Amino acid sequence: MQTLTSALTGWRWPVLALAASALMLAAAHAFEQFGGLYPCPLCLRQREVYWALIAMIATGLAWWRFMPKRRFIIALNVLIGLVFLVGVVVAGYHAGVEWRIFPPPAGCSVGGNVDPFAMGGLDQPIQLPACNEAPFYILGLSMAGWNGVVSAGLAALSFAAAAITLNSYRKA
Numbered sequence: 769m770q771t772l773t774s775a776l777t778g779w780r781w782p783v784l785a786l787a788a789s790a791l792m793l794a795a796a797h798a799f800e801q802f803g804g805l806y807p808c809p810l811c812l813r814q815r816e817v818y819w820a821l822i823a824m825i826a827t828g829l830a831w832w833r834f835m836p837k838r839r840f841i842i843a844l845n846v847l848i849g850l851v852f853l854v855g856v857v858v859a860g861y862h863a864g865v866e867w868r869i870f871p872p873p874a875g876c877s878v879g880g881n882v883d884p885f886a887m888g889g890l891d892q893p894i895q896l897p898a899c900n901e902a903p904f905y906i907l908g909l910s911m912a913g914w915n916g917v918v919s920a921g922l923a924a925l926s927f928a929a930a931a932i933t934l935n936s937y938r939k940a
Contacts, residue, residue: 781929786825789818808899810862817855842930849926852919859916866902
């Protein structure tokens with residue numbers, strides 16, 4: 769428990785959250801490049817959350833370097849948690865579209881072609897999957913569902929990091 773608490777204090781949690789975001793993007797790109805699972809438009813929306821997190825955390829850590837106050841790191845951890853919650857909502861919506869609970873957004877129900885010029889000069893356009901067709905399920909959840917679970921866990925850890933830092937602030 770002490771190891772988890774120390775990992776959630778100070779600058780450590782934002783760095784771990786940045787690494788987790790980069791790892792999620794790397795996994796998504798690996799599924800695309802090595803598994804041939806091209807992303808649908810909603811998959812790309814889920815990736816945008818992680819790109820936003822990386823930019824926000826890097827900027828926050830740079831600012832914290834010049835203003836190393838606990839209040840700032842508490843606020844940064846809360847913001848990280850809120851953005852991870854946005855990831856939960858986007859992933860939950862995508863999973864709901866796959867389960868046909870929600871209607872897909874316009875242009876998402878039928879797979880579309882990608883411009884080969886935009887993809888680096890490929891000879892053939894790539895057929896994108898429809899947003900409502902999950903390529904596979906693991907333990908009953910699609911990739912979008914698992915992304916939501918991971919985002920929820922990371923959000924919880926972010927809020928825990930803010931609370932732990934706040935409690936150490938109150939004790940000091």
